[in-house]
Amino acid sequence: MEKKNIDWSNLGFGYVETEKRYVSNFKDGAWDNGALIDDPMITMSECAGVLQYAQTIFEGLKAYTTEDGHIVTFRPDLNAERMEASAKRLEMPVFPKERFVEAISQVVAANEAYVPPYGSGATLYIRPYMFGMNPVIGVKPATEYQFRAFCTPVGPYFKGGVKPLTIRVSDFDRAAPNGTGHIKAGLNYAMSLHAIVSAHAEGYDENMYLDPGTRTKVEETGGANFLFVTKDGKVVTPKSDSILPSITRRSLLYVAKEYLGLEVEEREVYLSELGDMAECGLCGTAAVISPVGKIVDHGKEICLPAGMTEMGPTTKKLYDTLTGIQMGRIEAPKGWIHVIK
Numbered sequence: 443m444e445k446k447n448i449d450w451s452n453l454g455f456g457y458v459e460t461e462k463r464y465v466s467n468f469k470d471g472a473w474d475n476g477a478l479i480d481d482p483m484i485t486m487s488e489c490a491g492v493l494q495y496a497q498t499i500f501e502g503l504k505a506y507t508t509e510d511g512h513i514v515t516f517r518p519d520l521n522a523e524r525m526e527a528s529a530k531r532l533e534m535p536v537f538p539k540e541r542f543v544e545a546i547s548q549v550v551a552a553n554e555a556y557v558p559p560y561g562s563g564a565t566l567y568i569r570p571y572m573f574g575m576n577p578v579i580g581v582k583p584a585t586e587y588q589f590r591a592f593c594t595p596v597g598p599y600f601k602g603g604v605k606p607l608t609i610r611v612s613d614f615d616r617a618a619p620n621g622t623g624h625i626k627a628g629l630n631y632a633m634s635l636h637a638i639v640s641a642h643a644e645g646y647d648e649n650m651y652l653d654p655g656t657r658t659k660v661e662e663t664g665g666a667n668f669l670f671v672t673k674d675g676k677v678v679t680p681k682s683d684s685i686l687p688s689i690t691r692r693s694l695l696y697v698a699k700e701y702l703g704l705e706v707e708e709r710e711v712y713l714s715e716l717g718d719m720a721e722c723g724l725c726g727t728a729a730v731i732s733p734v735g736k737i738v739d740h741g742k743e744i745c746l747p748a749g750m751t752e753m754g755p756t757t758k759k760l761y762d763t764l765t766g767i768q769m770g771r772i773e774a775p776k777g778w779i780h781v782i783k
């Protein structure tokens with residue numbers, strides 16, 4: 443397979459159109475057989491449920507070329523399960539897990555020429571999503587849906603080296619108590635745009651959102667979960683019903699415990715204890731972990747001892763171990779690596 447002539451190491455995180463995408467339609471209560479198609483455009487009713495009432499959910503995962511030349515994805519079954527939870531919460535039909543994993547495999551294999559080579563630092567980002575397509579004017583769930591998955595090559599996240607982030611404690615909330623914070627729905631991102639644009643305008647990289655009920659506990663950022671390392675070496679992550687359950691964060695906790703022998707805790711984390719933390723990182727598919735150097739709470743600066751120039755030592759070990767597992771340099775726990783070819 444001849445790879446595309448792409449400058450892999452200088453790719454950013456943007457959309458690059460690839461050749462094939464997977465599509466399946468839901469109508470009259472059933473999914474059709476699905477197929478790979480060429481057309482990247484979608485034509486739908488002006489009154490489609492997704493356009494009027496934002497009935498849309500998505501997932502994000504990556505395909506990698508491993509050290510020994512296989513193309514693999516990382517725990518796609520968990521993306522399928524999370525999409526099932528998102529679908530149920532928004533009254534959408536479930537795209538079956540086996541079919542989800544098969545759709546991912548097909549779209550990656552069909553775009554093999556765009557899977558970045560081992561060692562380039564780049565990866566193939568896969569975006570499965572589903573939306574209500576038939577006309578809906580009274581507020582109710584659509585009856586026809588489309589499931590799609592496309593992929594796009596993305597560059598190394600830490601191009602030009604690791605730069606720890608400066609984040610602010612946000613006055614905006616991202617999720618209501620008993621709301622939709624725990625599902626991956628477009629609506630959670632639409633309402634975060636103003637908060638992130640204003641954070642950037644004020645010189646911050648990200649927002650730290652607090653629990654919307656009491657505004658005393660740490661939740662997450664707009665698109666990544668927090669992981670902290672305490673000064674006595676424990677790995678701590680916030681527990682809350684309104685946090686999106688990051689697959690990266692769940693995998694890192696397992697790695698911390700089972701590979702690195704660290705003590706791990708999933709518990710409520712108060713804003714008032716951040717001064718006791720040695721390291722802080724943001725976990726998600728895009729970066730695996732990006733280190734946070736400074737948290738600003740309304741003028742009060744909390745500087746993480748790990749500093750503003752590199753990853754803290756525990757963050758680095760976690761990052762190296764998980765990326766080693768993903769790239770096939772370190773033996774993976776059973777079921778984590780899904781080989782496509």
Ligand SMILES: *Cc1c(COP(=O)(O)O)cnc(C)c1O
Pocket residue numbers: 502626662663664665666667686687688689690691725726727728
């Ligand atoms: C997708 C997402 C994450 C990260 O999840 P991963 O499965 O690790 O990619 C974290 N927070 C939010 C709000 C997200 O949408």
